[in-house]
Amino acid sequence: MPQFIAQHLPILQVIVPLIAAPFCALISVRNGAWWLAFVTSLVTFAISVLLFAATFDGEIISYHLGGWAPPIGIEYRVDMLNAFVLTIVSGTGVLTLLYARASVAHEVDAKQHGLFYTAFVLCLTGLLGVTITGDAFNVFVFLEISSLATYAIVASGAKTDRRALTAAYNYLIMGTIGATFFVIGLGLLYMITGTLNMADLAQRLLEHGDSRTLRMGYAFILVGLGLKLAMFPLHQWLPNAYTYAPSAVSAFLSATATKVAIYVLLRFLFSVFGFSIPFEADILFLVVLPLALAGSLIGAYIATYQDNLKRLLAYSSISQIGAMLIGVSMLSASGLMAAIIHLFNHAVTKASLYMVAGAYAKEAGTVSIRELRGVGRDMPFTTAAFVVGGMSLIGIPLTVGFISKWYLVEAALMRGWWPVVIVIVVSSLIALIYVGKFIEAAYMHPAPQGIIRREAPLTMLIPMWIFAGLSLFFGINSSLTSEAAARAAQGLVAASSLIWQ
Amino acid sequence: MHHHLILRVVAKLLLPFILLYALYVQWHGDYGPGGGFQAGVIFAVGFVLYALVYGVDELTRILPRPVLITGMIAGVILYAGTGLVGLFQGLTFLDYNGLAADSRHGQEWGILLVELGVGITVASSMTAIFVAFATREPDIDDEDW
Amino acid sequence: MMITSNYALFLALFLPLGAAVLLAALRDMPRARDIAHVATAAITFALVLRVLSGFLAGDVAHLYLFDVMSGLPLAFAVEPLGLVFAALASGLWIVIAIYAxxxxRAAEEAHQTRFAIFFTLAIAAALGIAFSANLFTLFIFYEVLTLSTYPLVAHKGTDEARKGARTYLIILLSTSIALLFPAIIWTWLASGTLNFEPGGILQGHLDPALAPVLLALFAFGIGKAALMPFHRWLPAAMVAPAPVSALLHAVAVVKGGVFALLKISVYIFGTGYLSSTNASQWLIWVAAFSIIVPALIAITKDDLKARLAYSTISQLAYxxxxxxxxxxxxxxxxxxQIVMHAMAKITLFMCAGAIYVAARKTKVSxxxxxxxxxxxxFTAFLIASFSIIGLPPLGGAWSxxxxxxxxADAQQTAMIIVLGVGSLLSIAYLLxxxxxxxxxxxPAEMTREAPPAMLIPICATAFGCLLLFVFAHDIYGFLLNVPLLAPEVAP
Amino acid sequence: MGVIIIDLVLFGFLVLAALAILRLTNLFAVTMLAGLFSLLAASLFITLDAVDVAFTEAAVGAGISTVLMLGALALTTREEKTLATRRAFVPLICCLVTGAALIYGTFDMPAFGAADAPVHTHVGGEYLQRTKPDTGIPNVVTAVLASYRGFDTLGETTVIFVAAISVLLLLGFPNRANRRKQDEDEA
Amino acid sequence: MDDLITQITAHYNYWMVIILMMIGLYITISRGNLIKKIVGLNIFQTSVFMFYISMGKVTGGTAPILTGNPDEVYSNPLPHVLILTAIVVGIATTSLALALAVRIREAYGTIEEDELLTIERDAEAAEDKI
Structure with a gap:
């Protein structure tokens, strides 16, 4: 690898898609925008894999933008955790773009494609930028890049259903309130420390000690990110946005947007705040944990009576986000590791499931479970991918969902939190109901009369099955993901000032 | 659109000054308040004024869609490109020190260039957003102004 | 023999998986498919016998695949209990494959290829349970077994079949996720390993006061053992075709369940730990309850398969x-009891299937x-009934x-009575x-016997009940090899 | 003291404007008041020494955003419908709680205008000292914006770009040729 | 009492800003008109800007444009920079939100949240009936 690239990997990760994205809007050749977007995502993915490899041994890469040393300038800081999330985001980008070609052609007007893919790649850029940066305000800027692009690509589902517009609008309002809360919180932190660099912030917060300003800074950042990551009960924007967005967008967002928000939460909780004052851990135990538990149950429960498959998956996401937050709020290395590995596992699973839903939308013209009866016979490969993803949601062995659930329960048991174990287990049992409901409809019921459905095209099946394959592969042999998650968790543990069991 | 003649004349007289002022704000940002963003907004306001007086169609004649989109892109690329120069000089991204013989002049050049990039993008983006609203056919007939 | 024990073990585990693919490929050639199915069963049985002979010769086969999570590998090892179960499952598979x-064909069922594929997968899972070297591997194959039998139970696709299959899946998966899964993780955290070790792994790692709780999680978590009150899935699964019922109740599923329980008690808790801590005292009473009550229910059932299902619950509790x-x-x-009941119950279910095919009758009346x-x-049915009741000279007598x-050893007089009453009740519902x-x-209208492909397996297993009486001593001798104590404690 | 009075008067007007926006249902008036709000905010920024921000707020808040708002009103509606059934209780509680939390947070804040606050002693002060030798530019805000934190500004430029792309994606942007053809068709 | 007065002189500015913020937030979440919500959001955000700028103020300071006078006290430039960025983000969000409102009006014929909700509920009920 040329020295030049190796040296600038962190910035290339963001700047390549950022420079490439605008050109998508210019290309008028048929499918040209798609090709550019796809190639860009491939390059991005390659870079993130290199970063992943570079940080796997615990190295922390720091890149000073503009040549100014932090905290004067903005810093990019890559450790195992970032690199892991970057790989998830860019990898999802590649596969959803591959999938998008057929799916988006069906769901978005052809003359809009240039702008659509520009927004898509910028969304990717924003998410990568949020993940890689070591500067707290830079997080906000790139969060907004990705959010604005997200609102637009969610709204472009309006060709199929006008409800995409109201969904995008509500998402915009709640997302902006969330971002503004984050900015307020950041302002409070800035006020008592005078810095915006995360590492520097952590240092100075530790010296600062307890104060009411710090407490409120913590609370506002928590609420702001809670809105962005759809923490129950701040999740109301999510179901409609994921239901009415174009399927490729749903797949992409479900695997990345909320995950990146969770990453930022982890970064702030552990690397910046570091639990230097008791208030921080108390809030986590007394507020976040109960909400996470409630979310994981209620989300799953609401999913059971949905007829719209995409909405069902959206509520399941809320439940799974609850599971991740449970892991986070255990405040133990094993809990963190469970949350991080679930981040990956859920991304892989949900992406494949949304791709399945998109294939139904295209080939069967509906995502209503009732109208999809008997679809297992007409679209065997697509439906089989759903079975794999569904088993992963439940947490059946040999799928990634099982691995997540194992670590989560293990972490809860290590803490001796039996009630939490019960909640985790019960929410997986509810998952059994909503997954089972669809699988039964797809295989055991006769198809409605007079419906012609064909198997989805290969460009949709391949990415769908890559995700399904990944959720099997890392479910059977999780050594890579669990090692990465464990190291990422270790990094966070080392950064915080909690006393760890 | 057929507005008053006086309005058109005044606008025509005013417009060069607005644009001139925008340019001043653009280049003077190093010394006083102002910079690319403000200049871009003023530029856009100038175009908006033009459109209000002469009609949006007239504005899209001067600044058709491809021009505006190219402008939006050009600004971003100018900015990022300035940053990339540092990359190729063995410095980091957005390090302007290598843009001129000594680092202080390099910084000045760099700041000038990126501000220009901001200005171009903001002016064309704002104008494009305005045009997008203005060219949409209103379908309101239930109320009056 | 040409192949090593290790290799035979590998093949025994993975041949059925390959065969499933082959069966799918042969979907347009029913005859070839059925022959392939029977042949797979026969080869697998031969492989298991090879592993057995290797074991007897001191060549203990083992197979390590890879770590699923760190410290938690997919691994297989041979020990006497597993060998007995594996030989039983693969041997009876031949019989059921022919019968199926x-x-x-006689019952003109649809989706015969799908049926054969999932059947093969189910047996493969049962073998996985039998040979698993640790609790983790066992759990994985336990779940695979549940999932691969679900399409079999729901095979008919009617509303009733769907409902039954739903109950089947929900109870088995819920118990395993809600109880068994935490129990395994608890064990893992307590002892730092999940390997099946002679003498168990919990000794000295688990507070004896908590042992009954953990045992309860295991005993109820293994829903396939159909311990009351988690027995509902068994009657519900009666909607399946007869060969499936035979598979569920005689070979793979319920036996997989009780076998897992047995293996856990021997190699995880350790018999010594269990008896010294009295952790299983409560389980005796639950088992007694599960012997008597289902037997009483069985008497009231007019549907033959339902009656047999409740009989199974009762017999499993033994x-x-x-x-x-x-x-x-x-x-x-x-x-x-696992062996004898399997042989007898498979006969009974095959008879029920034969009666259905030949006379389309399901009600006892x-x-x-x-x-x-x-x-x-019906002669075969009678012989198998005697075996279940426990009359000599049939296998059931020994268990x-x-x-x-x-x-008697444990001075549980009440249990002696329970066993007696259980046998009396089985007379009442079977004879x-x-x-x-x-x-x-x-009756006025006369029917004929079922086709030979069904009759021959029935006769074979009925005869098997007799044979087992004779050879029970050999199995007994073999089972004395089961290491009940940790090596360092053993003399 | 004089500054405080100016501040208070400005705040008073700002609160009045905000309350008027809350009460009024005529969206045209609301838009105008929003512009006024921005102008007042800009004035406040000047008293707080933030001339660049004031300039921008005036140009954006009173200028372009009012224009866009009016454009949107022309395409939607000019009157807000007031519905008696709206629940205003929960939002009110939310706001009160949030506000109370923030005020709670202010009690440990450095005093307004204190020169020894961490904000001024750490990075902020360093910018003031370094700008001249580093870049030779007198306007520190520009130097920080374009150089020290130039990457944020690249992000900001991208945000505007995204917004424009998104608006075009949503509202379309007919090519002139199409429009002319449309007009001819209508004629 | 002295304590209170100190608190007031030290923080009155922030309190006013917080009041403005909450009015903005209240407009956003309590009003049903989509455009009005956007205006509320703008007020909310602008108040946050004031909050930041207040932080940067140094008593007796001037705008951070270097005059060459070594005794000059300057206000902190960093909050100004951050807020410049935030203003841009704000206008970007506003324009996108307005565009969405326009599209919603075209698709539904209204921009009142309650009416939109009714329409969507009816649509869902109709879907369920099929």
Whole structure:
């Protein structure tokens, strides 16, 4: 690898898609925008894999933008955790773009494609930028890049259903309130420390000690990110946005947007705040944990009576986000590791499931479970991918969902939190109901009369099955993901000032 | 659109000054308040004024869609490109020190260039957003102004 | 033999998976498919026998695949209990494969290839359970077994079948996720390993006061053992075609369940730990309850398969009782009960299937005099009934004998009575079936025996019940190899 | 003291404007008041020494955003419908709680205008000292914006770009040729 | 009492800003008109800007444009920079939100949240009936 690239990997990760994205809007050749977007995502993915490899041994890469040393300038800081999330985001980008070609052609007007893919790649850029940066305000800027692009690509589902517009609008309002809360919180932190660099912030917060300003800074950042990551009960924007967005967008967002928000939460909780004052851990135990538990149950429960498959998956996401937050709020290395590995596992699973839903939308013209009866016979490969993803949601062995659930329960048991174990287990049992409901409809019921459905095209099946394959592969042999998650968790543990069991 | 003649004349007289002022704000940002963003907004306001007086169609004649989109892109690329120069000089991204013989002049050049990039993008983006609203056919007939 | 034990073990585990693909490929050639199915069963059985002979010769096969999570590998190792179960499952598979081919055609069932594929997968999962070297591997194959039998239960696709299959899946998956899964993780955290070790792994790692709780999680978590009150899935699964019922109730599913329980008690808790801590004392009573109550329910059932299902629940509780008694005699009694009950119950279910195919009858009350038209079937039914009841000279006698012995050893007088009552009740629900059919006057319309592809397996297993009586001693001798103590403690 | 009075008067007007926006249902008036709000905010920024921000707020808040708002009103509606059934209780509680939390947070804040606050002693002060030798530019805000934190500004430029792309994606942007053809068709 | 007065002089500015913020937030979440919500959001955000700028103020300071006078006290430039960025983000969000409102009006014929909700509920009920 040329020295030049190796040296600038962190910035290339963001700047390549950022420079490439605008050109998508210019290309008028048929499918040209798609090709550019796809190639860009491939390059991005390659870079993130290199970063992943570079940080796997615990190295922390720091890149000073503009040549100014932090905290004067903005810093990019890559450790195992970032690199892991970057790989998830860019990898999802590649596969959803591959999938998008057929799916988006069906769901978005052809003359809009240039702008659509520009927004898509910028969304990717924003998410990568949020993940890689070591500067707290830079997080906000790139969060907004990705959010604005997200609102637009969610709204472009309006060709199929006008409800995409109201969904995008509500998402915009709640997302902006969330971002503004984050900015307020950041302002409070800035006020008592005078810095915006995360590492520097952590240092100075530790010296600062307890104060009411710090407490409120913590609370506002928590609420702001809670809105962005759809923490129950701040999740109301999510179901409609994921239901009415174009399927490729749903797949992409479900695997990345909320995950990146969770990453930022982890970064702030552990690397910046570091639990230097008791208030921080108390809030986590007394507020976040109960909400996470409630979310994981209620989300799953609401999913059971949905007829719209995409909405069902959206509520399941809320439940799974609850599971991740449970892991986070255990405040133990094993809990963190469970949350991080679930981040990956859920991304892989949900992406494949949304791709399945998109294939139904295209080939069967509906995502209503009732109208999809008997679809297992007409679209065997697509439906089989759903079975794999569904088993992963439940947490059946040999799928990634099982691995997540194992670590989560293990972490809860290590803490001796039996009630939490019960909640985790019960929410997986509810998952059994909503997954089972669809699988039964797809295989055991006769198809409605007079419906012609064909198997989805290969460009949709391949990415769908890559995700399904990944959720099997890392479910059977999780050594890579669990090692990465464990190291990422270790990094966070080392950064915080909690006393760890 | 057929507005008053006086309005058109005044606008025509005013417009060069607005644009001139925008340019001043653009280049003077190093010394006083102002910079690319403000200049871009003023530029856009100038175009908006033009459109209000002469009609949006007239504005899209001067600044058709491809021009505006190219402008939006050009600004971003100018900015990022300035940053990339540092990359190729063995410095980091957005390090302007290598843009001129000594680092202080390099910084000045760099700041000038990126501000220009901001200005171009903001002016064309704002104008494009305005045009997008203005060219949409209103379908309101239930109320009056 | 040409192949090594290790290799034979590998093949025995993975040949059925390959065969499943082959069966799918042969979907347009039913005859070739059925032959392939039977052949796979036969080869697998031969491979298991090869592993067995290797074991007897001191060549203990083991197979390590890879770590699923760090410290938690997919690994297989041979030990006597597993060998008995594997030999039983693969041996009876041959019989059912032949029977299924006959049944599915005679009953004109749809989706025969899908049926054969999932059937093969289910047996593969059962073998995985049998040979698993650690609790983790066992759990994985336990779940695979549940999932691969779901399409079999729902096979008919009717509303009733869907409902039954739903109950089946929900109870088995819920118990395993809600109870078994946490139990395994608890064990893992307590002892730092999940390997099946002689003498168990919990000794010294788990507070004896908590042992009953953990045992409860295991005993109820293994829903396949059908311990009351988690027995509902078994009658619900009666909607499946007869070969599936035979598979569920005789070979793979329920036996997989009680076998897992047995293995856990021997190699995770350790018989010594269980008896010294009295952790399983409560389980004795639950097992007793599960022996008596389902037997009473069975008497009231008119549907033959439902009656057999409740009989199964009752008979499985014998195994659990043996486990709960936590002694060598109990362990041996349990293992023998698994074998004997499998052989007898498979006969009964195949008979039920034959009756359905030949006479389209499912109700006991409709079968009066049917034995005159189908003498072979009902004779086999009678023989198997005697075995279940525990009458010599049939295999069932031995298992009941050892369980009585174990109860006596443990000075559980009440259990001796329970075992006696259980046998009496089994007379009450099983004998009338054969008796009515054979000795009441024949109905007006006459039917004929089922096709030979079904009759031959029935005769074979009925004869097997007799044979087992003779060879029970060999199994007993073999089971004495089961290491009940950790190596360093053993003399 | 004089500054405080100016501040208070400005705040008073700001609160009045905000309350008027809350009460009024005529969206045209609301838009105008929003512009006024921005102008007042800009004035406040000047008293707080933030001339660049004031300039921008005036140009954006009172200028372009009012224009866009009016454009949107022309395409939607000019009157807000007031519905008696709207629940205003929960939002009110939310706001009160949030506000109370923030005020709670202010009690440990450095005093307004204190020169020894961490904000001024750490990075902020360093910018003031370094700008001249580093870049030779007198306007520190520009130097920080374009150089020290130039990457944020690249992000900001991208945000505007995204917004424009998104608006075009949503509202379309007919090519002139199409429009002319449309007009001819209508004629 | 002295304590209170100190608190007031030290923080009155922030309190006013917080009041403005909450009015903005209240407009956003309590009003049903989509455009009005956007205006509320703008007020909310602008108040946050004031909050930041207040932080940067140094008593007796001037705008951070270097005059060359070594005794000059300057206000902190960093909050100004951050807020410049935030203003841009704000206008970007506003324009996108307005565009969405326009599209919603075209698709539904209304921009009142309650009416939109009714329409969507009816649509869902109709879907369920099929």
């Amino acid at each position: 081919a006959g049944y599915m 195994v659990t009782l043996g486990v709960a008694l936590a002694s060598q005699a109990g362990m041996i009694g349990s293992t023998l 409709d079968m009066s005099g049917l034995g005159r038209a189908m003498p072979v079937t 009941k004998y050892f369980l009585l012995l174990a109860a 009338p079936v054969a008796a009515r059919a054979l000795f009441l006057p024949a």
